[in-house]
Amino acid sequence: MKDSITGWYRNVIRNPKYRWWIIAGSLIYLISPIDISPDFIPIVGWIDDGLIATLLVAELSTWALERLKVKGRKAEDAVQTADAAVPGYKSETKTVDVNAVSAE
Template structure:
């Protein structure tokens, strides 16, 4: 199994985005930050705080992203990619709505 920081970040991010485990991950992260027992102990002058600061930054970034997404969804904000270039306006503007039907 290949270990990388990107895989740990992806795992943490996916776990935070799962509503079933979100509050447990937030609580566990806050306990880890406050706890003196961690990967790099806090009594080591600079290294001890680096892992706490990185984890706190990651937590704040992801939670604020979730809050913003939830706020946009509640307000009904839909991102539309409208183009005002003349090349795109020459494309056909016909839209066909199709209902999905299961095929057996």
């Protein structure tokens, strides 16, 4: 059952149409005194909040890293396009080939 709930949560939060609804719902659930297991019960009451908080932070960080990678690729493409547009311009980036050898 855990895999189905976490899988559902990940799929829904990655969908741009529902992302903000899931984030808002998760934050409201964490703040709200109404839980699946009440918070006044030590440890057991905190497990559901910990699970939701962990999923929320993990998925938001994954989403943010993916967005940063996409922005980085777009910036690299823009620089390469600009370099190619200038006649006679030679980029100063150097490529180094490395032959890796496994050590036993």
